[in-house]
Amino acid sequence: MISDIQTKLLIVDDLPENLLALEALIKREDRTVYKALSADEALSLLLQHEFAMAILDVQMPGMNGFELAELMRGTEKTKSIPIVFVSAAGREMNYAFKGYESGAVDFLHKPLDIHAVKSKVNVFVDLYRQRKEVRQQVEALEHSRREQEVLLAQLQVTQVELEHAVRMRDDFMSIVSHEVRTPLNGLILETQLRKMHLARDNAAAFTLDKMKAMVERDERQIQSLIRLIEDMLDVSRIRTGKLSIRPSRFDLSVAVGNLLESFAAQVSAAQSSVNYRAGQPVIGQWDEFRIEQVVSNLLTNALRYGAKKPIDVSVYAQGDQAVIEVTDQGIGISEKNQQRIFQQFERVAGSHVVTGLGLGLFISEQIVAAHNGQITVRSTLGEGAMFRVCLPLEQKT
Structure with missing residues (x-):
């Protein structure tokens, strides 16, 4: 859920008491507030964390808030972080205009309006969570798309394998039919020939030598059938892992x-x-x-x-x-x-x-x-x- 997304907020001010006051104002259980007393500390934190927004004091020793904002806008990791400036200077200093030029989304004057601060922070936190949720949904969709592509590729491979298996089955049945028919035809012809000789009482067809030749021919045909059957049984044993070896x-x-x-x-x-x-x-x-x-x-x-x-x-x-x-x-x-x-x-x-x-x-x-x-x-x-x-x-x- 969007409310479950933990957010991080950055506040920068050179006065510790201001940081504590602002932290107490915006902190909640679903938010973590990071404090920096200078622009350098803030830059270090910005490199380590992903912030929902940053509240910067304008007037700080060394690098001021405007300069820090320009650096943030020029860095890929931090350029999209919403910036709100805070200043104790009077409105006549025209800091608000300069702040917007530096990339700020809002400008607050001290003393701060408690309700305005809370309202603005809530808005930016909600926007961050919504963006985060959308990004997660997009990533999930992209992950799902990749999984579907992999599944489709596997299905295509399976389809090719099944088509190959069907062709092999058809070819195999055709081969079996031909190979089994050959010895069977020999046995059938031998049987029909003997029936014909018996019907004509042709005893000369059943001399010892001729009977021996008949038996040899029958044996060859039967052995041929046995070999075919044994081959098919062995394939079945191999497929089921039951091919026995007795050394x-x-x-x-x-x-x-x-x-x-x-x-x-x-x-x-x-x-x-x-x-x-x-x-x-x-x-x-x-x-x-x-x-x-x-x-x-x-x-x-x-x-x-x-x-x-x-x-x-x-x-x-x-x-x-x-x-x-x-x-x-x-x-x-x-x-x-x-x-x-x-x-x-x-x-x-x-x-x-x-x-x-x-x-x-x-x-x-x-x-x-x-x-x-x-x-x-x-x-x-x-x-x-x-x-x-x-x-x-x-x-x-």
């Missing part, structure tokens, strides 16, 4: 070697080959299933984008870290795309036909991070890519 002690070089053996059929289907280099045992505490998942994702990408050229896989220890490197000689990744391939649903391909949900590298990075490790890529367009996974040999507790 156990094992030899990383042996685990990767065994995994590569299980990839033999996929390597053959991609018309590629894998060169595996592993020296001494690399033993540490990691989640074997999850690390195999990372290497599987890297190897799958290398086969997918490796242009049917040989792939190099290495496992070795370097300092206090275990290192896995998967290098292909395929289409490579541009520097711009290297910044986003670890994001969800990103599938960098150029003119290459892309399969998969675009989750493999995202999940791999999260798994490696959960092991306090790091996964990086180094690549040049047209010259292949090398993915490096670094895992601490000793897990931090």
Whole structure:
């Protein structure tokens, strides 16, 4: 409220008794009166405080009231303070005119009219409070405006993020639909073909060799569906912070070697080959299933984008870290795309036909991070890519 604003008043007179008398006249609980016996003391107080008004005696030794007023009017901090002059000189001295010229808003003659003094001080105090309140309101409005600008900027960012999320959702649903349909279509066609053979009593279609091939085809399609589902479940676990890591002690070089053996059929289907280099045992505490998942994702990408050229896989220890490197000689990744391939649903391909949900590298990075490790890529367009996974040999507790 305006009445709650505390005000400061300055009175300047070279006679202490005059200061005491004037102070007693204008002082109230909501006002603080500062007294100065000279212009120099007054200037010091003016630099320290913000005053609602100043009452100056005209005739003072040294710098007089008019000179003090001119200094106040020439200083940015004090130029707006209302000045009231007080003088015991007669009206014939024409001090009032000179006072107004010096920037005074009023001129009082001694002996002072008590009611006039109180009335004038009340007016200037009220004006000061009103200006103060308006200034506070303006500052509050300006603060509110800045807050609204920040909020608007945040809302705009949120809107862009939501639009991006919607696009990602739509793209993801389109990708899922396509990727799930592919193995399902294979299973449906296989089923329809078998039903047709059964309807025609064509037993020759179900020889042992043909049945074995059918089962292998079914298994590939089912495994493809399982991988898609597991990827989506892993993303859900990552988002909710429930991606579990169950470390156990094992030899990383042996685990990767065994995994590569299980990839033999996929390597053959991609018309590629894998060169595996592993020296001494690399033993540490990691989640074997999850690390195999990372290497599987890297190897799958290398086969997918490796242009049917040989792939190099290495496992070795370097300092206090275990290192896995998967290098292909395929289409490579541009520097711009290297910044986003670890994001969800990103599938960098150029003119290459892309399969998969675009989750493999995202999940791999999260798994490696959960092991306090790091996964990086180094690549040049047209010259292949090398993915490096670094895992601490000793897990931090």
